Amino acid sequence: MRYLREALRSVLTPKEIELLPAGFNRVGHIAIISLPPQLLPKQGEVTRALLRLRGVRTVALREGVISGRYRRPKLKVIAGDPSTETVHRENGCLFKLDVAQVMFSLGNVYERARLPKLVQPGEVVADLxxxxxxxxxxxxxxxxxxxxxxxxxxxxxxxxxxxNIRLNRVGHVVKPLLGDCSAVAPRGVADRVMMGILHVTHRYLPLALEVLKPSGGVIHYHESVPSELRFERPIRRMFDAAAGREVEILGKRVVKRYAPGVDHVVIDVMVGKASGKNIPS
Ligand SMILES: C[S@@+](CC[C@H](N)C(=O)[O-])C[C@H]1O[C@@H](n2cnc3c(N)ncnc32)[C@H](O)[C@@H]1O
Structure with missing residues (x-):
């Protein structure tokens, strides 16, 4: 975080400068930062430096990890405009969201840019x-x-x-469905299934296979996994779930470091056609 280190050099001690985090997130007009307890008394200096950045109107402090089934972040606004609703621009798209209520991971930016390049004209995609x-x-x-x-x-x-469907004018293509994907996702329709969730993804693999067309298709399977099992565990889970169907690993990549010793990985998997016993009814 060159900018913050330079901006704060005259107001923090060298030891405090060392304690500054490696980076901060910027979602729309909001700068989101984590500070170690020793730097909390200096949050006024830190926020003033962040508010000097062009376009930053709000500074929020991360107070814990994203948690729960809804993946709700834990944030507190500590300076500037108290609104946590913003519009984030990325890769030609607009994402309106409330950063205190819903998750938006800047670490997934490459993945969000990569996926559209893989989708073939005419495909049916299910984003679970x-x-x-x-x-x-x-x-x-x-x-x-x-x-x-x-x-x-x-x-x-x-x-x-x-x-966001409205803001980006994609209502003719994207059909939003409210509910648990196990209950509301259509079966037997998709050429490609996105499984963009962590921790519980493997539990939904049987569902993803049901959502694919009986002729098969591609699954983008995300998982948070101990670094030493990186790729091995998600690939094994995929083969186990596919139970005899043809499986080809098209790609595998680390999306980001999730926590010390834990990676967020994605594998792109082509699954062959369903046999009689696993064709969805
Ligand atoms: C971690 S966010 C990821 C969003 C996006 N796929 C991404 O990768 O950036 C996961 C989302 O899945 C939703 N979710 C969790 N369980 C679900 C379920 N069973 N059916 C549908 N959505 C679910 C959560 O509410 C949350 O908005």
């Missing part, structure tokens, strides 16, 4: 954990799918998903 449209919107905007089903459980995130 759509959030505010992080994948559905850029896929609809930059590729030419015939239909994107965007399923979201959290009513707050679903509200922003609908808003």
């Amino acid at each position: 954990f759509a959030g505010v449209g992080q994948f559905s919107v850029p896929i609809a905007k930059h590729a030419r799918p015939s239909q994107v089903y965007a399923v979201e459980l959290n009513p707050v995130a679903y509200g922003y998903l609908r808003e």
Whole structure:
């Protein structure tokens, strides 16, 4: 964090400068920072430096890890405009969201840009954990799918998903569905299934296989995994779930470091056609 180190050199001690975090996040007009307890008395100096950055009107402090089924962040506004609702621009898309209520990971930016390039014209895509449209919107905007089903459980995130479909003018392609994907995702329809969630993804693999067309298709399977099992565990889980169907690993990559010793990985998997016993009814 060159900027903060330089900006604060005259007001913090060298030891305090060392304690500054490696970076901060910028979502729309909001700068989000984590500070170690020793630097909390100096948060006034830190926020003043952040508010001097062009376009930053709010500074929020991260107070804990994103948690719960809805993946709700823990943030507190400590300076500037108290509103935590913003519009974030990325890769030609607009994402409106409330950073205190729904998750938006800047570490997934490359993934959000990569996915639309893989989608073939006319494909049907199912985004099982759509959030505010992080994948559905850029896929609809930059590729030419015939239909994107965007399923979201959290009513707050679903509200922003609908808003983002409108803001990005992709309502003719993206169909938002409110509810648990196990209950509301359409079966047997998709050429490509997005599984953009962590911690519980493997539990939904049987569902993802049911959502694919019986002729098969591609699954983008995300997982948070201990670094030493990176790729090995997600690939094993994929083969176990596919139970005899043909499986080809098309790609694998680390999306980001999730926590010390834990990686967020994604594997792109082509699954062959369903045999008689696993064709969805
Ligand atoms: C971690 S966010 C990820 C959003 C986006 N896919 C991404 O990768 O940036 C996961 C989203 O899945 C939603 N979710 C969790 N369980 C779900 C379920 N069973 N069905 C549908 N959505 C679910 C949460 O509410 C949350 O908005």
